[in-house]
Amino acid sequence: MTEGVRAVDEELLSIGAFAARARLSAKALRLYDRLGLLAPAHVDEVSGYRYYRAGQVEHARLVALLRRLDMPLARIAEVAGAEGARAAELLDAYWADVEARLAGQRTLAEYLRGRLSGRNSEMYDKFVIETVDVPEQVLVTESRHTLADELPAWIGASLGRLEGAARECGGVTGAPFVVYHSEVSMESDGPAECCVPVADEAAARAWAVRHGRAWEAGVRVQPAIRLAYTRITKAQVAHPQILAAFEAVEQWLAGQGLRAAGPCREVYFADWEAAGADDPVCDVAFPVTCSVGR
Template sequence: MSEDLLPIGRFARLCRLSVKQLRHYDDLGLLSPAWTDPSSGYRYYRSAQARDALMIGLLRSMDVPLPVVARVLSGDERNELKAARDRIEADIARRRRGLRLLDRVLAEGLPEHEVSVVREPARRVVAAREAATPATIPDATAACVSRLLPRMAPGVALIGLFPLDMEEEFDVRVTVEAADGDELLPGGPFASAVHVGPYEEIPLTVHGVLAWFGDHGHTPAGPVREVYLNDPATTPPEHLMTQVQIRVEDAP
């Protein structure tokens, strides 16, 4: 056995990791010991491995997923770290939106919404689609809108479509009505309420509409529709108007 090998306990202290963590990273193939005693199974590490071990500990302290850590160690450091940073930034933005919603609820209580049932016609539309997670809905929606801008016409509203049941990953769609559209947006009866205020607060109105379903014993059907009634480029956030619609599945 080489004299520059450190037993796992000493190496763990050097790298500010636990022995249990080092064993786990070895099992994953993320950081293997330089030598394992075949008779005792005891692990030994070289001092030069400390840099990788410290990088693993640092990235894990920032909740960077282990598969990303592995790719960083394999050499694609800049791209992977930038992607990890973007994910953390998106999570911070999502949490800030959540804090603003919570502040509003604390100040005003749960908002009451006037909900009415409207019958929407079927519409032929052009749609843009983007993969999203709950944290990236705003960015995915914005990407869809940018692709539809060339199809916009005066007086025609964009309609965002979002799943009723949020999963870890899903598609966000934004549509615009067009005579030559290649998709048909179904019509039918919808519970509808108008949201006034920033887009990030629309979930409050969505919950208000869903509460109406519970109060009246109806069954909601997705996707949730958001009809954007004015232009965010020229309208202050507090004056933005969005019609929230959820189809009433069991309406007569």
């Protein structure tokens, strides 16, 4: 054994000794090394043996505990690399995300329980279905393929951009809405289309020429249509509550002997930021055959 290795032996712990002190297995320590979460302080070039400093024990225990929270590796590295209050803040942020996800899953489980038990008709009964005729509209639009978890943030940002663009196009002339041209879920990415009605078609088309490529923006004229819709609250907009609203409208259409004449949509008629959980904010709607303008 060389003098250099003796010095290392005096300063460092072998992987076995370190594992015992950290109350972990050598296998776990090798895994943490491979994942980039806890590197040995020294690796012998000849034997490949790993050595750790005693001061790494608390770091190793912290990594093990964070993994028990099912924390993603990138967030473990972030928390373990922070200090004091900042590390606690990062943990709080992660756990808030976990609780929000669990709350959504709990609601989804209740929704599915109703469907599987045959109580879905009870869920639909609480929705009042009405119809409204919407005149022809000039729309500035923005489209995107997006999964369900990205959808709320994109809708907010997109409608904000389009309402800003409307100032160049004679102003907003109706409630903004989102059209789902195909399913948006965790497995299907649409596309979805945000739409804002504007007054000046020529100005809108000039705007689209300037911004269309960057935003996937466009202009189209929507013919007069009739919508079958139900009005829902801000709390009901969340997934999966909103699924029951869409299904209630579909059930009503079937009961009336009608069929949807186009993709479903969400019409946002209220100030989202100012609205409370129980305030009506959105119409869930399907277009149906319409004779308006004929």
